[in-house]
Amino acid sequence: MSVRRVGWFIVALIVAIAGIAPAVAAEDDAARAAFARGDYEAARSAWQPAARAGDAGALFGLGLLYANGLGVARDPLAAQHWYTMSAERGQAAAQYNLAVMRETGDGVPRDRSQAAFWYGEAARRNLPAAANNLALMTLAGDGVQREPAMAVALLKRANADDRRRLIDALPEAGAITTANLRARPTLEGKRLGRVLTSTPLRVFAQQQDWAQVWRVDNDTVGWVARRLLRGLPEPGGSRVALATLAQGPIMTPAATSPQLRADADAPPRLTTTRQAAPPHTTRLLRNSGWLATIGGDTTGSLQAAMRGTPMRVKVQGLNVREWPSKRAPIETQLRRNDIVRVLETRGDWQRIELPGQPGESWVAGFLLDDNLTPQVVKPKPAADTPSRAPASAPVGQGGG
Known part of the structure; x- marks a missing residue:
């Protein structure tokens, strides 16, 4: 092919692509208008050609129809297909709905790690509901590694009402006196700051002589010596059911695909339904005991949502x-x-x-x-000759 023909071919291709974009936009507008007035067959007819052209919004719209049986027989597997194609093209609403399906096992195999992945992708696009649900999964160690500090960071991308709802659900504690907030439950842990008697605290977990708390005024998560706190839950006390705080799927075909920006001024406000998850998906935050969940499908599944x-x-x-x-x-x-x-x-x-x-x-x-599977180290056999027992470590007298 001559250089001249190649040039004309490229120009023709650019013109063709430029002509497709307005047509797809018009079809999507028509489909959303039909959806709003309840004419779901017309919405599907308008979305189908745009979906064949790879439009993420149209692909999401078809997923919405099949997921809810609107104008078609309800087909979760077909909905998963359309949602996945849309999600892979960066549509935040499709990523979120796909995560909800995977988390609850709504007509598809339940996979909490996959749910966390797609929640993470949608949260990176500043979808508040995704950030909220992923924060709850991360806090409870449900399908992902339990990381309360990461959960608190995710809540910054959630709606303020969801953050307040979680704060109200968690046990409240206060400092008896000024105490150190440490990175680990040990006196050798790095000091992250100090808590005063007036510092607002919420309890995440307890481990022996320490309590893991959330300093809600500056979103710092750390450990404080239990003897320096008041109002801690009793060992074996009631648990907080986090599933009741989760949000359900997006129910409208709002055209939105936010950019990958952490400083978005106006996160998308899509219509969702708040609902409790089925019993087998209930997430519980234990107020006593240690909730570390490492191993199986719980490690590394948030890699796409977090750095490093x-x-x-x-x-x-x-x-x-x-x-x-x-x-x-x-x-x-x-x-x-x-x-x-x-x-x-x-x-x-x-x-x-x-x-x-x-x-x-x-x-x-x-x-x-880079192998994340926990390794078990077998204890060494006992020595033939007795050895002197190590001296007991001194108990610290300071404030945590």
């Missing part, structure tokens, strides 16, 4: 330092099978993200493993 690459600590104690050097101060220490996210590699060192801990954090890279 997840990796597992493969040694018993891994020092976290302020800069990439053995001479750098130690911030804290990670335990075997802890999951961290690697943000940067610099020589033999890797910068990691620690939930709730601002600033630089570095670890020796060769002590991390």
Whole structure:
């Protein structure tokens, strides 16, 4: 083909594509108008050609019809097909509805990790309902690794009413006196700040002598010594049913596909139905006991929604330092099978993200493993000769 013919071919292709866009937009407008007046057959007829052209909004519209049996026989598998095609093209509403189907098992195989993935994609496009549901899954360790600090960060993208509803549902606690808020339930944990008697706190979990709390005035999550708190739930007390706070599927074909921006001024306001999940999907936040959920399908499933690459600590104690050097101060220490996210590699060192801990954090890279399956270390056989028992560690007298 000559250069001249190639040039004319490209011009013709551009003209053809330019002509398709207005036609698709007109068909989508007509379909949404038909949907609004309840003429679902007309909506489907208008959406079908636009869907064949790959329009994300039209693909979502067809999914909406089949998911709810509007003008067609209800067909969850067909709805999943159309939602998936739309979701892969960046349609936030389709990503969200697909996540709801996967979370509840609505006519399709239930897969909470897939649900978390699509909630994460929709949350990245600033869809408040997706951020809310993903925050609840992350808080309860439901299909994903339990990370209360990440859940609190996700709530910043949720509606203010959803955030307030969760705050009201959680047990309230207060400090008896000024206490340290630490990154880990130990006196050696990095100090994240201090809590006063007037600091508003909500309780996430308790572990032995420590309580994991949410400082709601500045969204910091950390640990405080239980003896320094008042109002903690009794061991074995009632639990908070988070499923009652979740939002149901989007029920309108609103044309929206927000950009991947964290600073969107006006997150989309789509019509959803608030509903309790079926009994088998109920998420419970235990107010006593430790809720770490690691293993199976719970690790790494939020990678698309969060920064960095997840990796597992493969040694018993891994020092976290302020800069990439053995001479750098130690911030804290990670335990075997802890999951961290690697943000940067610099020589033999890797910068990691620690939930709730601002600033630089570095670890020796060769002590991390990309295999996220927890490793069990068999205990060494007892020695033939008796050894002297180690002295008991002194109990700290300070405030956590």
